[in-house]
Amino acid sequence: AQRVTQPEKLLSVFKGAPVELKCNYSYSGSPELFWYVQYSRQRLQLLLRHISRESIKGFTADLNKGETSFHLKKPFAQEEDSAMYYCALHSGSARQLTFGSGTQLTVLP
Amino acid sequence: SAVISQKPSRDICQRGTSLTIQCQVDSQVTMMFWYRQQPGQSLTLIATANQGSEATYESGFVIDKFPISRPNLTFSTLTVSNMSPEDSSIYLCSVGVLDTGELFFGEGSRLTVL
Numbered sequence: 001a002q003r004v005t006q007p008e009k010l011l012s013v014f015k016g017a018p019v020e021l022k023c024n025y026s027y028s029g030s031p032e033l034f035w036y037v038q039y040s041r042q043r044l045q046l047l048l049r050h051i052s053r054e055s056i057k058g059f060t061a062d063l064n065k066g067e068t069s070f071h072l073k074k075p076f077a078q079e080e081d082s083a084m085y086y087c088a089l090h091s092g093s094a095r096q097l098t099f100g101s102g103t104q105l106t107v108l109p
Numbered sequence: 110s111a112v113i114s115q116k117p118s119r120d121i122c123q124r125g126t127s128l129t130i131q132c133q134v135d136s137q138v139t140m141m142f143w144y145r146q147q148p149g150q151s152l153t154l155i156a157t158a159n160q161g162s163e164a165t166y167e168s169g170f171v172i173d174k175f176p177i178s179r180p181n182l183t184f185s186t187l188t189v190s191n192m193s194p195e196d197s198s199i200y201l202c203s204v205g206v207l208d209t210g211e212l213f214f215g216e217g218s219r220l221t222v223l
C-alpha cells in the first residue's frame with residue numbers, strides 16, 4: 001500500500017528565511033509526486049509536480065528515490081507563502097492519489 | 110483546467126438528517142471525485158462518481174451513507190445521510206482532466222452536525 005508522510009503539522013519561518021516542507025512516501029512502484037497548496041479562503045490547487053521539474057512561485061521539489069522523499073523548498077520565504085501544503089503520490093489512475101496529512105506553513109513578518 | 114462550483118459552501122445540520130451537496134463543472138469531465146477532509150487530517154477519497162453507472166466507493170464508505178448521483182458529465186451530487194457529529198467535515202468535489210494526479214477542486218462544503 002502507498003503512504004505519504006508529512007511529519008510537520010505546523011511550520012513557522014521568518015520572512016526571507018529558507019523553508020523546507022518535508023514529504024516522505026512509501027510506494028513499491030515508480031511514483032509520481034505532487035505538491036498541492038491551499039491558501040486561506042481559497043480552494044486546494046496544484047502547486048507543482050515532480051515530472052515537470054519546474055519552479056512555481058520560487059518553490060522547487062526534487063524527487064529522491066533513495067530517500068523516498070519529495071521535500072518542498074524555497075530559499076526565501078514570503079508572507080504570501082503562508083498556506084496549507086499537501087504532498088500527494090499518484091499511482092495508476094487519478095483515483096489512486098494519496099495525500100499526506102498536510103503542513104500548515106506560517107511565514108512571520 | 111476546470112472551474113468547479115460547489116454548494117452549499119457551509120451548513121449546520123441536526124443529527125439524523127441528510128444533506129445533499131452539489132458540484133457543477135464548467136466543462137465535461139470524465140473523472141469526478143468526492144473527498145472528505147476532516148479537521149486536522151488529510152484528504153480521504155470517498156468515491157468516484159461515474160456517469161451513467163453506480164459510483165465506485167473506497168474502503169470504509171458505503172452507498173447507503175453517501176449516495177452519489179452523476180446524471181451527466183458536468184454535474185454530481187453527494188448526499189450525507191443520517192448524519193452524526195462524526196460526519197462534521199469538509200467535503201470536496203474534484204475532477205481530473207487527464208488520468209493523472211492533477212486534480213481540480215471545488216471550494217468545499219463545510220458541514221457541521223450538531
